[in-house]
Amino acid sequence: MPLITFVEPDGTRRDVSARPGESLMVAATRANVAGIIAECGGSAMCATCHCYLVEGTLPEAEALEAETIEFVAQNTRATSRLTCQITATAAMDGVVLEVAPR
Numbered sequence: 001m002p003l004i005t006f007v008e009p010d011g012t013r014r015d016v017s018a019r020p021g022e023s024l025m026v027a028a029t030r031a032n033v034a035g036i037i038a039e040c041g042g043s044a045m046c047a048t049c050h051c052y053l054v055e056g057t058l059p060e061a062e063a064l065e066a067e068t069i070e071f072v073a074q075n076t077r078a079t080s081r082l083t084c085q086i087t088a089t090a091a092m093d094g095v096v097l098e099v100a101p102r
């Protein structure tokens with residue numbers, strides 16, 4: 001299982017094992033990562049799973065994710081991602097994501 005590091009709003013680094021096929025949001029909420037709320041349950045509507053990619057590579061965001069980042073998310077950066085829209089794969093081992101402030 002890929003190990004994803006989430007940097008919580010207070011700077012705490014949390015290493016989370018993600019099951020291939022689940023979203024990174026689901027992995028984060030299972031591990032109680034601070035700041036990942038996931039109010040909409042993973043349907044790309046709330047942006048409360050917003051993180052910044054710090055290290056590693058991820059597949060490009062699809063249109064729905066990009067639109068929600070543009071119109072709903074706050075404090076966006078070029079590296080903004082919605083973790084509910086990212087499906088874990090073995091290739092993501094070592095990815096580091098910083099939880100966005102809200």
Ligand code: FES
Pocket residue numbers: 025037038039040041042043044045046047048049050068082083084085
């Ligand atoms: Fe709502 Fe990701 S959980 S946008």
